[in-house]
Amino acid sequence: MMRSTWRVIALDTATDRGGVALVEAPRAEPAAAQVVASAWAERGGQHSANLLPLADSLLAATGWKPADLDLVAVTTGPGSFTGLRIGVTTAKGLAYGWRKPVVPVGTLDVLAAQAGWSLAPVLPGLGAGWGEQERGDGRFRVVIGAALRSRRGEFYVQLFELPPQPLPLALPALGEPQVMRLADWQAAGVAAGESDALDVSSSNGESLLVMAGEASLCRQLRGLWPGGRGRIGHMELRWAGEGWNEWDKPEPGTVGRLAVAQVAAADPGGAADARDAYSPLTVVPRYYSRSEV
């Protein structure tokens, strides 16, 4: 008999933080997905040693049996290539052995969702609502720019729409992740509104671009954005600053919740049908590298 909830084990090793979470969601109401347990270690070089012991301890602590699980979720990128391979291969191996689907989740989707949850209670306090709410002389659009450092002085960035309340689990992405250098970012800021990559314009006036991710990178990107007001009128760039964005790194719990959102959207009937689409034999990381290697 099918349980009334989905149970997910989520892995994330895309950044220096590597962790595991167990997430449960009512099938009838996936948006109410809850993190049942989660644990992580902040040591990038030790994902290989840490990941399964973390999973082992969470399963033991919750008493969840492999047979209770419906999905294996994993961040597939962007991120550290080696980290992604450890997480994705582990997820594939677990899903293969347990005969479950692997649900790939984008690292920047995770950062954006976390920023959305952080912003929800804060934005009204900034003097405005968001979405279609009125703010002074015009409408106010909020775009979240999720950013993640790569090696070689590059970073990944992807824009997401912050839709009106109530917040969905996963924020709709505005295009694919981009690999950029700081100079690209500056140029994109100057051209904002004209380039597809960074179109944050709103139909009638004001936009707020909020950067989400590691504080030092967000601060740097904010500093390089050409002024508070670009060519699209009253666009402002902010950084979801220290203190109120506690989720500046991907969390395994978010990975699990986004996996639920994805499967619920793709497969309202139940996880069983998701198996072919998410085969452990075929899921691969998304490296988003500029060049092939």
Place this chain on the structure above:
Amino acid sequence: MAHPTRMVQPAAPLTAAGDLHRQPTLVPPVDVAQLGPVLGVETSCDETATAVVDASGIRANVVSSQIPIHRRYGGVVPEIASRHHLELVLPVIDTALNEAGLTLDQLAGVAVTRGPGLIGALLVGLAAAKAVAFTQQLPLVGVHHSAGHVYANFLAYPQLQPPVVCLIVSGGHTELVYIPAHGHFELLGQTRDDAAGEAFDKIARVLGLPYPGGPALEALASSGDPQAVHLPRALLPETGHGRSDPDDPDSISLDFSFSGLKTATLQVLSSPGAPSAADLAASFQQAIVDVCVTKTIAAAHRAHVHTVLLAGGVAANQALRQQLAAACHEQGLQLFAPPLSLCTDNGAMIAAAGRYLLAAGQRAGWDLDADPNLPLTTRWYSKPDPST
């Protein structure tokens, strides 16, 4: 949406990661012949390889080689190798199990190469092997890659027993080891610079041969004269001996050095009136074979063994196999070399070595990690304490 998303505070880490690192454990040993089928996983370089080995031998042996991919670059590109391992490793595990007619839960354990090798490549095989073992709570062991090469012999020749001396010659290794008992490796000598296979590959490259160079150079050498060009053989004097005397095994160091040979070969190539490529290849190969044969015989005498093993990718070389066999025969020593299919990297040799570790009672924790510089001669396992 009816239900607004609640903010969920991240749970505090349950345990500090340091506490999770379990020590490998020992369980009571069993007879290796009583052990059920073991899955072997090998991804240390450019072959994604898996196998299932049981007491009767190889049930399945699947090697997905990336050689054609790396040939374009003239050598293994680590990032590309890691990406291919990731795509291939679960499918080749699945294929091996299907060929063996087994499901994961029917296995007695999983053995995986944890070093030495390319770190990114090792991590993929390790993650896959650990995860599938975890799903069925199967016993797990990490295997030294060169130990796997050695155990290709014990797999191919079930009657073979230690003590033995083994010459390990591969792309990354040239070592003489004494194996007094299963799982124990004492280093007698090793290369001070290039490995034998590496020397083959480098000379093959300057001769314009495709990667990997060893087999291509051997093919070219077969039409050449091994005596055509005089090249140096670095026998190296043993400590305490002024110079090495080929007729006195005790005066010869069991260490190797191939850099002088490499330099001399390159000089011949660039000098006027260079010999034919085939003659040079044959002479170069002969110099390597001579050094390997002399030192292996000396090692067997010093360790007082009657059995000699040949292992590693270069063990596929026919000149080395034949001349070492002849020299061993002359000295009253018995030589074993794996069949060609088990000389280069494969999962069966890892499963075979893993079987001895599992039978000895060794169990790795779920924190088993890759070690790109794993030494061979640390004890794989200590004997179980008889008082416990």
